[in-house]
Amino acid sequence: MLSKAQIKYIQSLQHKKYRQKFSQFIAEGDKIVQELLRFRLDSVVAVYATGIWLEQHKPLLPGDNAQLELVTVEEGILKQISSLSTPNHAIALVKMFPAPGKIELKGKVTIALENLQDPGNMGTIIRIADWFGVSQVICSKDTVDPYNAKSIQATMGSFARIPVYETDLQSLFEAQKDVPVYAATLHGKDITTFPPIKEGVILIGNESRGLSEAIVKASSHEITIPRIGHAESLNAAIATGIICGRLLL
Amino acid sequence: MLSKAQIKYIQSLQHKKYRQKFSQFIAEGDKIVQELLRFRLDSVVAVYATGIWLEQHKPLLPGDNAQLELVTVEEGILKQISSLSTPNHAIALVKMFPAPGKIELKGKVTIALENLQDPGNMGTIIRIADWFGVSQVICSKDTVDPYNAKSIQATMGSFARIPVYETDLQSLFEAQKDVPVYAATLHGKDITTFPPIKEGVILIGNESRGLSEAIVKASSHEITIPRIGHAESLNAAIATGIICGRLLL
Numbered sequence: 001m002l003s004k005a006q007i008k009y010i011q012s013l014q015h016k017k018y019r020q021k022f023s024q025f026i027a028e029g030d031k032i033v034q035e036l037l038r039f040r041l042d043s044v045v046a047v048y049a050t051g052i053w054l055e056q057h058k059p060l061l062p063g064d065n066a067q068l069e070l071v072t073v074e075e076g077i078l079k080q081i082s083s084l085s086t087p088n089h090a091i092a093l094v095k096m097f098p099a100p101g102k103i104e105l106k107g108k109v110t111i112a113l114e115n116l117q118d119p120g121n122m123g124t125i126i127r128i129a130d131w132f133g134v135s136q137v138i139c140s141k142d143t144v145d146p147y148n149a150k151s152i153q154a155t156m157g158s159f160a161r162i163p164v165y166e167t168d169l170q171s172l173f174e175a176q177k178d179v180p181v182y183a184a185t186l187h188g189k190d191i192t193t194f195p196p197i198k199e200g201v202i203l204i205g206n207e208s209r210g211l212s213e214a215i216v217k218a219s220s221h222e223i224t225i226p227r228i229g230h231a232e233s234l235n236a237a238i239a240t241g242i243i244c245g246r247l248l249l
Numbered sequence: 250m251l252s253k254a255q256i257k258y259i260q261s262l263q264h265k266k267y268r269q270k271f272s273q274f275i276a277e278g279d280k281i282v283q284e285l286l287r288f289r290l291d292s293v294v295a296v297y298a299t300g301i302w303l304e305q306h307k308p309l310l311p312g313d314n315a316q317l318e319l320v321t322v323e324e325g326i327l328k329q330i331s332s333l334s335t336p337n338h339a340i341a342l343v344k345m346f347p348a349p350g351k352i353e354l355k356g357k358v359t360i361a362l363e364n365l366q367d368p369g370n371m372g373t374i375i376r377i378a379d380w381f382g383v384s385q386v387i388c389s390k391d392t393v394d395p396y397n398a399k400s401i402q403a404t405m406g407s408f409a410r411i412p413v414y415e416t417d418l419q420s421l422f423e424a425q426k427d428v429p430v431y432a433a434t435l436h437g438k439d440i441t442t443f444p445p446i447k448e449g450v451i452l453i454g455n456e457s458r459g460l461s462e463a464i465v466k467a468s469s470h471e472i473t474i475p476r477i478g479h480a481e482s483l484n485a486a487i488a489t490g491i492i493c494g495r496l497l498l
Contacts, residue, residue: 120369124484133477158480192498226498228382231407235373238490241483245491246498249441249475 002048002073007081010048010093014083016145023096025147027159028082033090034060035157041068043097048073048081049090057090083149096147099165103172105179107199108135109248112169112181114215115142115206116236122146123154124237125204130158132244137164138172138201140215173201173218181219182247183211184239188222191246202243207236223247251297251322256330259297259342263332265394272345274396276408277331282339283309284406290317292346297322297330298339306339332398345396348414352421354428356448357384358497361418361430363464364391364455365485371395372403373486374453379407381493386413387421387450389464422450422467430468431496432460433488437471440495451492456485 002010010026012018019025024045027036030053036044037060046069047054047061054061054072062068073081081091111129116122122144129137139146146152146164155162173181180200203219205211216222225234225242234242251259259275261267268274273294276285279302285293286309295318296303296310303310303321311317322330330340360378365371371393378386388395395401395413404411422430429449452468454460465471474483474491483491 124487127480127484128487130478130480131474131476131483133479156480156482161479191494225380225494227380228497229379230382230410231376231379231405233405234380234490235376235486237484238373238377238487241487242490242494245440245474245494248477249495 002071002077002081007077010081014149016147019096019145019147025094025096026081026083026149027092027094027152028084028149029088029153030090031157032152032155032159033092035160036092036094037061039160040094040097043095044068044092045095046071046093047090048078048093050075050078053089084153097163103136103138103165103167105172105176105201109197109199110134110136110138110201111240112138112201112203113143114140114169114203114211115209116204117144117207118236119144119148119150120154121207121235121237122148123151123159125240126155126162126164127158128237128241128244129162130155132248134162134244134248137162138169139164139166140169141166169215170218180221182221182223182243183216183219184224184243185211185216185222186224186233188224190226191223191243192226194223194247196249197247202240202247204236204240251320251326251330256326259330263398265396268345268394268396274343274345275330275332275398276341276343276401277333277398278337278402279339280406281401281404281408282341284409285341285343286310288409289343289346292344293317293341294344295320295342296339297327297342299324299327302338333402346412352385352387352414352416354421354425354450358446358448359383359385359387359450360489361387361450361452362392363389363418363452363460364458365453366393366456367485368393368397368400369403370456370484370486371397371400372408374489375404375411375413376407377486377490377493378411381497383411383493383497386411387418388413388415389418390415418464419467429470431470431472431492432465432468433473433492434460434465434471435473435482437473439475440472440492441475443472443496445498446496451489451496453485453489
């Protein structure tokens with residue numbers, strides 16, 4: 001059973017303000033809850049699910065002496081605490097993954113996002129990062145909140161495996177100048193001329209305005225996906241996928 | 250002014266049944282209406298837009314003796330005839346592009362979609378096709394309707410340039426066996442081992458089930474994007490982008 005106060009608390013986490021205040025967020029959906037139990041058990045505070053779901057996923061659930069709270073709830077209550085139009089059978093209350101004291105770029109492949117606005121794109125890019133074995137996703141401070149329910153949903157579980165941090169990108173790049181930064185723009189060097197990389201930052205900008213001039217200046221390379229046809233641009237997540245498909249394979 | 254009957258007719262085109270019955274569809278949004286006026290003027294039956302929009306886009310609009318009907322409508326009416334949650338300032342009524350007697354694969358790059366279900370993915374793939382200079386998009390009969398408002402919106406105008414047809418894919422491939430078909434699966438040959446192509450079909454399957462066994466059998470190659478990390482799969486539109494980025498560049 002969930003008390004009214006608990007329901008209210010969970011609902012409050014639909015807002016970034018409260019997620020930041022309490023350093024907790026809600027992850028919805030069968031797949032993502034399973035992945036969190038597998039890969040981030042220490043971060044899961046509680047699972048709210050139907051009795052059937054809890055029964056079916058027993059092997060994944062920790063023993064009685066674990067910190068994790070398991071709560072059987074009815075579908076009506078799940079609907080109330082869900083922020084999605086199609087509510088799921090399981091919802092997890094999760095502690096935000098702690099940010100490292102210093103974000104390390106050396107020896108890693110990183111995807112960096114400047115001012116990305118669409119939560120679906122955010123989630124899809126985290127999923128791409130997980131497919132290509134990217135170490136981390138770093139967001140500028142004006143990027144859409146990756147802890148947004150729609151974003152988490154779009155990761156299809158990859159959220160549990162890929163660390164996502166928020167920082168000032170320009171300071172980050174300037175402090176670690178020996179790591180190459182590949183800025184995706186419409187006027188850079190053809191991506192097919194670059195050899196595959198094992199270290200570096202793939203930098204993607206806002207859906208309609210692209211990257212800011214300042215951040216392009218702080219980068220070491222401007223890269224471009226050659227256009228053969230007539231579309232004015234590509235979706236930001238699609239561009240990320242294509243660039244990973246060229247630079248990481 | 251729009252009569253009640255006209256409003257009712259336009260609203261009816263939100264349903265596939267009526268789009269097929271009348272061979273007309275609705276395209277919403279500033280960008281797509283502009284692109285239709287530029288690239289498919291002959292197909293545009295009417296434009297319903299605010300007075301300001303029509304004034305601002307005068308250079309694109311044809312002279313008085315054109316077949317095209319230009320109708321000034323108030324925002325309230327646009328809201329009524331729009332099928333999107335955020336209505337636009339211009340909506341076009343468009344004749345469906347006529348399907349060719351025979352779909353030709355020879356000498357062309359084609360994207361074929363089997364049982365794709367998400368209209369956003371459909372639109373995004375049409376936009377990718379337009380970026381990479383793909384000649385046409387061919388859909389199996391159980392694929393989501395490309396004339397769906399959400400799909401057209403996601404093409405960002407590319408809908409006006411890329412012909413999209415519906416047909417039985419298996420018969421199509423079997424009738425033109427000399428054109429290679431590259432089926433995207435999770436167990437095919439590494440895409441990085443293929444040289445760029447100038448002719449062929451890139452075949453993409455359903456978002457959760459992938460391609461059917463029958464259609465894979467009717468293909469000449471099974472191709473796979475190598476996975477370095479742990480995500481179980483990639484979004485269908487992302488996979489299409491990555492494959493185009495490897496096979497067409």
